[in-house]
Each structure stands twice: as C-alpha cells, then as structure tokens.
Amino acid sequence: MNYFDYAATTPVDRESLHVYQTVSEEFWGNPSSLHDIGGKAKQLLTKCRERLADMLEVPAKGLYFTSGGTEGNHLALVTLALSRQGKGKHIIIGGAEHSSLHSSADFLTQWGFTVTKIPLTSQGMIDMDILEQSISEETTVVSIGHVNGEIGTIQPLHAIKNLLVSRNIFLHSDMIQAFGKIDIREFTSVVDCFTLSSHKIYGPKGVGALYINPALDVSPMIPGQTHEDGFRGGTVNLPGIAGFVSAASICRDTIETLHYTRLRTHFLSQLEERIPGSFTIYEGPEHAQLPHVIGLGIHGLEGQWLMLECNRRGIGISTGSACGAGSMPNTMKSMGVSHRAGKEFIRISFGRDTDVDHVNSLVVALSDIHGKHVTSLT
Template sequence: MIYFDFAATTPLDQDAAEVYVKVAMEYFGNTQSLHDCGSQANILLENCREELAQLMGIHKKGLYFTSGGSEGNFLAIEALLSSPLKDGNHIIAGIAEHSSIHGVLNRLQKQGYDVTLIPFNADGLIDPELLLQSIRPETILITVQHVNSEIGTIQPIEKIAKIAKNNHIHFHSDFVQSFGKINLKAIAPLISSFSFSGHKIYGPKGVGGVYIKPEIPLIPFFPGGSHESGFRPGTLNVPAIAAMTAAAQKIIGRLEEDQNKFQLLRKAFIETLEPIKQWVKIYQADYERQLANIIGMRIAGIEGQWMMLECNRFDFAISTGSACQIGMQTPAKVTEALGLNKEAAKEFIRISFGHSSTTEDIIKLGETIVQIVEAFKPAPVID
C-alpha cells in the first residue's frame, strides 16, 4: 500500500528506532532514582531537554515531556488558567482546533467558563481583526493551532501573539503539525505555551512535550507528582524521549529540502487532477501561509469516506481528516470552520505527503482519483 496519511502519523525512523533500543537496554534506570543507573538516565533526559529547547529557541526550564500532543494541550491550558494575567472567565479558540482542545473547552464550559469559537476565512485562516473584536475585558486565554492538521494552513501566530500580549491574555498554540516542518525559533518564544508530538516527525508514538514560559507561576493539574518538577506524574519514557530527540534533529536538519520536495509533489498532484478540476475544491492559503505536504479537498457529489475506501481498494492510504476526529465519526472540524454545509462537509478528504512519497506515486494517486471520479460522474462543484 502507498501511504499518503503522514499528517495522521509517520513510520518510525530507522535511526530513531536504533536510539530507542539502545537507550531502553542501556539507560533503563528511573530518572528519579539516586543510584548511578538513575543518574545516567537523568543526564540523558536533560541532554534531550536541552537539545530540543535549542532546536525550538526556548528555555529548557519551560519544557516538559508528556505522552503526546493531546496531553500537552490539556496540561498547558490547565496550567495557564491556574495563573491568569488578569481576572476573567472568557476563552477564545479556533473552531478547527484539535479534538483534544475542544474536549478541554467543553469541560471548562461546564465549570463556568465562556468560550468564543472563531471561524476561518475563505483562505482557511483566522482573521486577527475578528479575533481582536472577540476580546472582552474578562478574556484570559486564546488558543489557536499553528498549522491546521486537515488543510495545512499556517495561522498568523505572530499577529495573534501581539494581540494577546497587548491585552494581557495568555496564548496557547498546538504545534503538533508544525513541529519538524517549520522553523519555530522565531515563533515559540512569543507565546505562553505550545504542545508537540513525536509520532508526527518519525519518532515513537506515546511521547511528546509541552512548553510553558518559565516565568508563569503555574499550579500543576495533578498534585503530588515528583516527575518533571511536579508538572506531570508518572515515570518518564526516556527511550522514547531520546528517539524523539533524534528524529527531531534529523527532520529539522532537512527542513528546506523537505519544503522544496513537498512543493513539487503538491504541484504535480494538483496538475494531475486537471481532467476533473470542475469537481474539485482544494482549501488552501497563499504560498507563505500553506504547509505544502497537506492537501485538504473535496470532490462534489462523492462522500469522502467512500473516496477513501475506493483509494484503499487501489492500495492508496488517504484520510477524511484528523484521525482523532475520525474516531468520533463526525466531519472534520475544519469543514465547520470553513462554513461548509453538512453535505459538503461529508465530501472532505485529506492527502498528506512524507519522506517516502515520490512524484511517481503522487501522480498515480491523482490518476486513480481521476479514474474514480470519471466513473462516478458527480455533479460539478457550485461555489
């Protein structure tokens, strides 16, 4: 099967896998143990923390390891709400945020918080002016995903961070899709907190991290923890952290190479769809605000789930959106953010490229989709 669902997860990199096995066998001590085995594991852990902090341009003191992006989002939001910059109970978030964000927000609403959800404009971006207009005196938190996981648009984090700072509001961002694909050094220091995950960058599953500015006097959500300076309980998965660090070093070292490759693949795929262009709608922003390796689109008259199954029959793996959202059997959140009606939302599919993707394979996928559409003959798109 030819895999085109890299935005959902990636295969484990060979070098990262070797690091995992070596650390699991040779540095197996508990980092909190006082004997030499524990000390050696702790030294390795802190080396990983320092390396990742340098790669992202942040202070290592604010970097905590977690089980992944979802836990990171949860812990970051709770930490920021434990230490707001002013009194209030109002939160602003994007409609298209990851399900882990919406899960936290739904619970907070039951506790008395008021939440305003911001849609996308036609380019799949949050409008900073609309966000600014949504701010109230009691607004204490803004949470906006850096890169949308379903259409790949890159949100104006710098502008949002400035708005948040000027209004004394904490700003959290989900960096899961941008970590390893975009240079974060200029952006990461601007915000209060962000989350990231290992399995999106060819690292192991079940490991990630969250950054919270060290100067924020947070109160841990889980009391009494001894690991990660009390921020999170549970023995750390040092082998996975080391493997994730190795994967991060490798992918960040080839950022420019990947970006150039994915731009060419994106262009080739879109050109291949030319025979059915009257049925195809691709949701994307301008070049500067678009991650090239994620294509979110719909084909008029064909349900995305059916198209995904047809592609699967031809040995191509694509998706209908975020894997976490698919598990809920609901349309991708981005379709709501874009203002699509129920029928149009059901037509959404996502194709995402990775290191193993080739021009030949992406053209084969495009030709297969053309073949499926021409056999089905749906009605043309009406914008």
C-alpha cells in the same frame, strides 16, 4: 500501500528507532530513583531536555515531556486557564483546533469558564476581526494552532500575539503540524506555551513535549505530582524521549519545502487535467500555506467512501484528523462549508518518501473512481 496520510502519523526513522532500542537496553532505570542506575537515566533525560530546548531556542526549564500531543494540549489549556482564573474565566480557541483542545475547553466550562471559538475565513485563516472583537476583560488564554492539520494553512501568530500582549493574555499554540516542516524558532519566543508531538516527525509514538514559559506564574493542573517538575505523573518514557529528540534533530537538519511544493503542484495540475472542474481545493494564501497537506473535496463523492475505495486500490488517504475520524472535519465546520461539501472532504498529506510516481498513482485512482461514479449516474 502508497501512503498519503503523513499528517496523521509517520513511520519511525531508523536512527530514531536505534536510539530508542539502545536507551531501552542501557538506560532502563527510573530517572526519579536516587541510586546510580536512576542517576544515569536522569542524566540522559536532562541532556535530552537541554538538546531539544536548544533546537527550539527556549529555556530548558520550561520544557516538559509528555505522552504526546493530546496530553500536551490538555495540560497547556487547563493549566493556563486555572492558573489565571483569578483574573477572569473567559478563554478563546480556534474553531478548527485539534479535538483535544475542544475537549479541554469543554472540561473548563464545567469549572465556570466561558469559551469562544473563532471561525476561519474561506481561505482557512483565523478571522482576526472576530478574534479581536471577542477579547474581553475576562479573557485570560487564547489558543490558536500554528498549522491547520486538515488543510495546512499557517496562522499569523505574530499578529495574534500583537492583539494580546498589552492585555496580559496568555497565547498557547498547538505546533504539532508545524514542527519538523517549517522552522518554528521565530515563533517559539512569540507564544507563551506550545505543544509538540513525536510521531508526526518520524519519532516514536507515545511521546511529545509541552513548553510553558518559566517566567509565567502558573501551577500544575493536578498538584502533588512527582515527575516533570510536578507537571505530570507517571515514570517518563525515556527511550521514547531520546528517540523523539533524535527525530527532531534529523528534521531540523533536513527541513525543506521544495520537494513538497513540487509534489503539490504536480498533483493539482494532474488532477485538473483528468477531472477538470470536478473538485474543490481548500487552501490559504500562498505565503500561508504548508505544501505538505492538501485538503479537497471531489464533487459528488463522499469522503469516507472515497477513502475506502482508495484503500481497496492500495492507497492510504484520510478524511481529516485521525482523532476526529467519522465526523465532519472541524476545519470545514469552522470555514462555514456546507454539510454536503464537508462530507466530501479528503486530506492528502505527503512525506519524505513520497515521489512523483506515488502521486501519479493517486491521481489515476481518484480519476478512475470519479469516472466510474459519473458513469453510474448516467
């Protein structure tokens, strides 16, 4: 299959998989156990934490390994909000955030919190005017994702932080779609808390990381837990963590955008040549657009039907976040796109192995499906 859904998940890198297997065989002890076998595992866990923290240029003390992005986002938003509820019970999230943050926000409303969701502009950027107007004396936490997972827009974290710093408001960012694709080190010190995931960067599934600035006065969401310095329960997935850190190291050393920019340019030019004026691209300004992800709608074709037709031709695309499959994408809702246009949405996302021939096959399939649809209407 020609795969164009790398924003949903990636295949495991061969080196990462080798590390996973080696650690499973040689470091199988529980890092919390006090005997030598557990101590050996604990030493490796500490090295993994320090190595990832060094890549991110953050203190290792604030880095916690999780079961993935969803758990990391739950822990981040709920931990920060509950820790600051003495100051206020108002939190702000982006309207196009991952479903895990929407569900976390909904959970907090049961504890008396109010939630404001900030829409995106027509270019997929967080509406800074509405964000500023929404901040009140009760606001304690703002959560804005770094890179939108459905159309690839890059949000201005520096500008957002400038709105919050004098108001003593925590800033969390879901950096899952940014990590491994752009250098996030200039942003890790800007935010108070961020979330990462392994399987988006060619690492194993079921593992991720959460960073909370250790200088912050916060308490674990559920007290009395015995792992990850009390921030989560359950024996840590040491093979997955080691594989994750290995994949992160590879990504750090191979970050480049030219390959993806060329693929994006080629895809859009070829699509325009074959079905001119028959599609809409949802993207941000050039300086704020990740080239790896293309969000578009082909006029008159429902996205889910188009996805299935592509699948029949051996091509894998998506209709947005895999965690929100079956519904109109949060990004389209947040941008104010009409329901009809939102149902036409599809997402194309490129990976390391995508080449021009793959892109050409995708363009041919999309234009063929579109052409047959137009013919059926005449």
